[in-house]
Amino acid sequence: MHLVPISAESIRIGHPLPFPLMDKDGVLLAKKDFVVGSKADLDDFSKRGGGLYIDVADSEAHHRAYIGRLHGLVNDEKALGEIAGTKLAGTTLGERASAGVVDDGKPDWLDLQEQCNYLLRDSNPAQFMDRLERLHGLLERHMLRNPDGVLFALIHLSASEKRRYSATHAMLVSAMCGLAAREVLNWPPEVVALLAKAALTMNLGMTDLQDRLALQTEAPSPAQRAQIDNHAEKSVEMLKALGVTNVHWLQAVREHHTQTPGPLKAKTGAERMARLIQRADMFAARLAPRASRQPISPAAAMQACYFDEERKVDEAGAALIKAVGIYQPGSFVRLATDEIAVVIKRGANTTTPRVAVLVNRSGIPTVEPTIRETSLPDYRIVASVAHREVKVQVNLEKMLPLTAVPASDRPW
Structure with missing residues (x-):
């Protein structure tokens, strides 16, 4: 679990929590949907837990709650300085924007x-x-x-x-x-x-x-x-x-x-x-x-x-x-070229995935993976290969970027 700190100012008093609140060690302070009754209660949570923390997986829910907090301040006609100073995960809105904070979406x-x-x-x-x-x-x-x-x-x-x-x-x-x-x-x-x-x-x-x-x-x-x-x-x-x-x-x-x-x-x-x-x-x-x-x-x-x-x-x-697919991402295959490759993306049909060659036709591991399209006759798959038969160590950090969907192809 990855914990990230949040500011007490991003919590809406009198509204159900959209995420669980935890202390710095991941111990639960307040369950999801718990209603924080007062600023004093929130300060007590923060002091007791060495700060307020949420799981990084709840960051999107926290962001929505933060936006709701801003809307509340606007509706209450609060001063512009107070609105701009409202904090999200320990930083002000301006600080977060200038720092270029983004969720890169990379799973650990x-x-x-x-x-x-x-x-x-x-x-x-x-x-x-x-x-x-x-x-x-x-x-x-x-x-x-x-x-x-x-x-x-x-x-x-x-x-x-x-x-x-x-x-x-x-x-x-x-x-x-x-x-x-x-x-x-x-x-x-x-x-x-x-x-x-x-x-x-x-x-x-x-x-x-x-x-x-x-x-x-x-x-x-x-x-x-x-x-x-x-x-x-x-x-x-x-x-x-x-x-x-x-x-x-x-x-x-x-x-x-x-x-x-x-x-x-x-x-x-x-x-x-x-x-x-x-x-x-x-x-x-x-x-x-x-x-x-x-x-x-x-x-x-x-x-x-x-x-x-x-x-x-x-x-x-x-x-x-x-x-x-018949040949799933993460599985090994042998190509018509006698190369051994790992499947990195599903293809247009179940038998023609995109692969990365890890062992060349001479049986020597490649320095860098070479991408092949198995829909092409020259690189068609001729057999599935069991993991135990491949002696190459796969580095997940190195291989996972090859599976990524280009931003232009994403449905959002």
Whole structure:
């Protein structure tokens, strides 16, 4: 979690807080929607916590509250000097403009892993929902800005490391489900948001066990197997205790391992969400390494979720493939040139992504990645390559800028 300081002057007295207030150590001072009754109360919060802080993920909500504060001052006919001196995150409006402060939107994936890891172990109902909303909001914002970058980071992390398995897995499944629901199935935004949160919390009942199993060389014990079998219902019980009341969310989590082949239109809304989560969960689980087995290639993992239990094309699995591609960002491929490349952007169709060559035809790592368009016959993809077969170390900071969407192509 990244905390940023804010000024007490940016808080509207007598109005619900649009974000949680924290102290310098991240301890909750006031929940979202809490009404600060007086300036004295606000000063008490500030003194008690060594200042007022918010999560950087809430910066947009804080900015909107700040604008509301300015409007309030104008409506109250306050002096121009007082309005200009109103502070946002510890700086005046003029200071912020002259400093050129901007949100560069670059995700810190190690921090996001840590946020999700903490969330999945948070048993405090007073802060769980706020933390979940912040994490979901941050992931959604990155998905809207650069879905290829999000997929690249999460697929690379899932396939290349065992640390924080449960957190990375939850974020990848959530991102894939949200993308398929929004771009392919055209579900309403509120349903997409609910689906993404259900995916993030589907394995709440076995978070610790998931992380242990990723490092465990032997098969699950009978006690572990029982915990695995019962984790969906346990997750629902935990979510209820943490304040989740939405029946569709709870049902989607309860049924995310239920095998229900057949068209999505024949299912209820919650059943459709559960099926999409189940297919994405299957893909992500096959992708991730464990001490007891090697991961398979992303293309092979995706193929496994394409067919249902009756060996027919699964509608949810097909939507996922259409959304993320047969060769997803973060996966490795071999080109007709015999070069090995990593996928950086989805293409016009599921089989023609843009890639960056990391190993030349002689088997020597490239000094700098060379961009190839696989829609061109000379650079067509001839095979998917498993992560374990590529000995080149991928630098996320270096590769993620290659996935970025040009500002002129963004839909906002």
